[in-house]
Amino acid sequence: MSTLEITGVASRPVPRLLAGLSYYRPAGLAEHYRCYGPLPALGRRFIDVVDASGLTGRGGAGFPTGRKMRLVADRRGAKVVVANGAEGEPASSKDRLLLTRLPHLVLDGIALAAAAVGAAAAYLCVHEHETDLMSWLHAAVAERDDPVPVQVTGIPGRYVASEQSSIVQHLNGGPAKPTFAPPRPHERGVRGLPTLVNNVETLAHLALIARYGDHWFRSAGLPSAPGSTLVTVSGAVWRPGVYEIELGTPIGQVVAQAGGPAEPLQALLVGGYFGAWLTVGAALPLPMTHVALKAAGGVLGAGMVIALPASSCLLAETARVVRYLADESAGQCGPCVFGLPALADALADLAFYGGRGRVLGQLAALVPLVERRGACRHPDGVTQLIRSALRTAAADSRLHDETSPCRGVLREPLLPVPGENA
Amino acid sequence: MTGGKGMRLRVNPIACTGHGMCAELLPELVGLDPWGYPLVADGPVPRHLAEHARRAATACPTLALLMEEAPAAGSVVSGAGRRRGGRHSG
Secondary structure, three states: OHHHHHHOOOOOOOOOHHHHOOOOOOOOHHHHHHHHOOOOOOOOOHHHHHHHHOOEOOOOOOOEHHHHHHHHHOOOOOEEEEEEOOOOOOOOOHHHHHHHHOHHHHHHHHHHHHHHHOEEEEEEEEEOOOHHHHHHHHHHHHHOOOOOOEEEEEEOOOHHHHOHHHHHHHHOOOOOOOOOOOOOOOOOOHHHOOEEEEEHHHHHHHHHHHHHHHHHHHOOEOOOOEOEEEEEEEEOEOOOEEEEEEOOOEHHHHHHHOOOEOOOEEEEEEOOOOOEEEEHHHHOOOEOOHHHHHHOOOOOOOOEEEEEEOOOOHHHHHHHHHHHHHHOOOOOOHHHHHHHHHHHHHHHHHHHHOOOOOHHHHHHHHHHHHOOOOOOOHHHHHHHHHHHHHHHOHHHHHHHHHOOOOHHHHOOOOOOOOOOOO | OOOOOOEEEEEOOOOOOOOOHHHHHOOOOEEEOOOOOEEEOOOOOOHHHHHHHHHHHHHOOOOOEEEEEOOOOOOHHHHHHHHHHHHOOO
């Protein structure tokens, strides 16, 4: 294929998705085809290719994409495809980058998924306050001639609104809040129809798998974790931003790609605000895969890596984030409504005022009262973050609890918390 | 279906508003957290408590206490959900 020889998308391990990235403006349809080649028409058999590729969801949970598609395809009647581009994680920018610069990769993925599962309608969901993005996406949709119409839809910009059952409930005219399962979206989703909800990066990978095949997809990454993935690197690195890496790339190499540490580091927050803190020594050699990170007490999540400088206070950063997450609760489940503010209060005491020897005990008692007691993963994400903070900064948390806060609390906050300075 | 080994109790945390009826009627399996929400014992409902458990589920003013069959091991998606929950538990 001459297009591939020119651009070499298929010949290099990475970048793949980002090979067609042009700065300053979104790629138009003609430019998109020039770079990635024409989109082959594939029906239901495409699911076999996706299965064989080993692609897993890039929204955070890492569920096998082919299996998810099959769950929807196997149901009777019309189906719905939902592309989740409502990036709720404050420290993640990858979905926004794809949607603003490479919208046709995502729209190709929607068209492929819709054809494969037999969908009659498709939605592309982004945050409703991003009106510019929505108008660009409307323009991109209008450029195309997809058999299944794609409706660009705004979702409230809250943290839990981008959870898949929240999106489904919102599209059904309800509040953008998680629902109790079952039914899950693939059983009864939008308008009661079986619904496939995929992250927009996952769909963009489909666009390339359809063109170049499952063997090509597996030629990057590890046999157990194939392909490439987008990561957002931020914090104390010289060139923060979105990078495309092969799955299995050591975290140290990811940090190096982002210019390396801008100052001595203390720890890394990997996986976002539902992720986990890891000490620098533990994190740098770890391969970026779901399995390796889980074994180390971490999470790959949606691929965020935040480098915390040695002079910052890990507990203070965590306390700010936990307060934010407590405020972001959908307010539906008692343990989350009451437990998260209690956790946030205790952590703020520990971080900023000193624990008077009591707070570590309080936290240890509160965490199990919150865990696994919500309708969604929100409370579990928070407790995982807290557990990892107390583990990673064990010595500092004893100092905070028994003596007084460390000097790091005086440093300017690092982790982004929406609305904090508003 | 007289309860027994296949049944378990589950709370719908969205529907639950913390009336505490379940802890009153079934203290053997349900406790309350500091905010008045039920903490349900893991695992199957013992046969001799099945009738009490069913009565507690029926008495819940918001029908938030569910007595249901333990999920089949082969169920793909509920398996994934449980794994995901488990990931955050330890």
